[in-house]
Amino acid sequence: MGKLWELYITFFKIGISTFGGGYAMLPILEREAVEKKGWVSVTEVMDYYAISQCTPGIIAINTATYIGHKVNDLLGGIAAALGMISPSIIIIMILAGIIQRYSALPIVESAFSGIQIAVAVIIINAVIKMYKNSVVDKITLGIFVITLAILLFVDIPTIAVIIGAFIISLLIGRGQS
Amino acid sequence: MIYLTLFYEFIKTGLFSIGGGLATLPFLFQIAERYPWFTVAELVNMIAISESTPGPIGINMATYAGMVAGGVLGGIIASFAMAIPSVVISSFLARGLQKYKDSKILKSAFYGIRPAVCALIAMAGIGIMKEALFDLELFKVTENIGDLFKIMPIIIFVTLLFFSNKYKKHPIFYIAIAGVLGIILKF
Structure with missing residues (x-):
C-alpha cells in the first residue's frame, strides 16, 4: 500500500x-x-x-x-x-x-473570441512541426496528401482513417523487409 | 443514457489517439458534430484552457468536454474512459517491453500512421480557422465577399503566427495576449 x-x-x-x-x-x-x-x-x-x-x-x-x-x-x-x-x-x-x-458575460465572450485566434496559431504550429517529423519521404508525403484530400471531400470517421493508415503501413512495412 | 455514450465515445478516442494530446482533436470535432453536447466554438475554448493548465492535454480535454456534456460525473467518466486504453495496453506491453522496443511492426505502423494523424489534425486546424477567422454565416446571408473575412482576427492571426515562430514562447503567452486583444478590440 x-x-x-x-x-x-x-x-x-x-x-x-x-x-x-x-x-x-x-x-x-x-x-x-x-x-x-x-x-x-x-x-x-x-x-x-x-x-x-x-x-x-x-x-x-x-x-x-x-x-x-x-x-x-x-x-x-x-x-x-x-x-x-x-x-x-x-x-x-x-x-x-x-x-x-x-461565459455569457460580454468581457468573457470577447476574450474567448480573441483566444480562438491564438488556438488556431497553436494548432497550425503543431501541424507544421508534426509535418516536419512525420513526412520524411515520398511514401509518407503520399499518405499525408491522400488523407488530407479524402478528408476535404468526404465525411469519413477518424477511426477509419487511423485503421486505413495502419493497414497501409503494415503492407508497406512488409514490402520493405 | 448520456454517461454510457460519453464512456463509449471517450474510450474510443483514447484507443485510437496515437501520437500525442492533439491527436484527440479530430475525435472531439466529430463528437461536437454528432452530439448536441458542445459547439465547435466551445471546443476551441476547451483547447485554450487545456493548453494553459497543468496535466496531459488529452485528459484535460476529456474532463472539460465530459463536464460540459454531463456535469461533474460526466467529466470523471470521460477522463477515466480516455485513460483506460492507455493503462490496459501499456500494462500489457510492459511485460515484454524489450521485445516491443525494436519491433518492426510497431515501427512501420507508426511510420505510416503519423502522416495520416498529421492530416487529421490539419483538418481540425482548418475547422478552427473557419471558426476564428471567417464569418460563413454572414457571408451566406449577404453574399458579400468582404463579409467572409474577419479582418482584425486575420491580422492578429498572421502577426501571432509570425512572432510565435520567431520567439517560441509557451502557448499560454499567446493565449493571454490574444485574450487581452479580444477584450480591447471587441471583435
Missing part, C-alpha cells in the same frame, strides 16, 4: 507541474522518478517515452503506466496513471465550472 500511495503522489506531482504533457513532461519525470526515487534510469524513461508515442493512448499516461508497472506491477501502473490524471480532473472541473458560469 505504501508503494502505491508513493506512486500516486509522485505522479500527481508530475501531472500538476507539467504544462502540455508529452515532451514537456520529461525533465520533471527525470527529476522525480529517476533522481529522487530511483525507480527507473534515464534510458528507461526515454524507451518508455518512445514506445508511448507509437502505441495508442495518451503519451503521459502510457509513460506513467510503464514506470508504475516496473515499480509495483499492474497495481503500480494503475496507481501512477491515476496520479497523473487526478490534477487534470480537479483543476479542469473547477475552471470549467467558473467559465460556464461567466
Whole structure:
C-alpha cells in the first residue's frame, strides 16, 4: 500500500507541474522518478517515452503506466496513471465550472473570441512541426496528401482513417523487409 | 443514457489517439458534430484552457468536454474512459517491453500512421480557422465577399503566427495576449 500511495503522489506531482504533457513532461519525470526515487534510469524513461508515442493512448499516461508497472506491477501502473490524471480532473472541473458560469458575460465572450485566434496559431504550429517529423519521404508525403484530400471531400470517421493508415503501413512495412 | 455514450465515445478516442494530446482533436470535432453536447466554438475554448493548465492535454480535454456534456460525473467518466486504453495496453506491453522496443511492426505502423494523424489534425486546424477567422454565416446571408473575412482576427492571426515562430514562447503567452486583444478590440 505504501508503494502505491508513493506512486500516486509522485505522479500527481508530475501531472500538476507539467504544462502540455508529452515532451514537456520529461525533465520533471527525470527529476522525480529517476533522481529522487530511483525507480527507473534515464534510458528507461526515454524507451518508455518512445514506445508511448507509437502505441495508442495518451503519451503521459502510457509513460506513467510503464514506470508504475516496473515499480509495483499492474497495481503500480494503475496507481501512477491515476496520479497523473487526478490534477487534470480537479483543476479542469473547477475552471470549467467558473467559465460556464461567466461565459455569457460580454468581457468573457470577447476574450474567448480573441483566444480562438491564438488556438488556431497553436494548432497550425503543431501541424507544421508534426509535418516536419512525420513526412520524411515520398511514401509518407503520399499518405499525408491522400488523407488530407479524402478528408476535404468526404465525411469519413477518424477511426477509419487511423485503421486505413495502419493497414497501409503494415503492407508497406512488409514490402520493405 | 448520456454517461454510457460519453464512456463509449471517450474510450474510443483514447484507443485510437496515437501520437500525442492533439491527436484527440479530430475525435472531439466529430463528437461536437454528432452530439448536441458542445459547439465547435466551445471546443476551441476547451483547447485554450487545456493548453494553459497543468496535466496531459488529452485528459484535460476529456474532463472539460465530459463536464460540459454531463456535469461533474460526466467529466470523471470521460477522463477515466480516455485513460483506460492507455493503462490496459501499456500494462500489457510492459511485460515484454524489450521485445516491443525494436519491433518492426510497431515501427512501420507508426511510420505510416503519423502522416495520416498529421492530416487529421490539419483538418481540425482548418475547422478552427473557419471558426476564428471567417464569418460563413454572414457571408451566406449577404453574399458579400468582404463579409467572409474577419479582418482584425486575420491580422492578429498572421502577426501571432509570425512572432510565435520567431520567439517560441509557451502557448499560454499567446493565449493571454490574444485574450487581452479580444477584450480591447471587441471583435
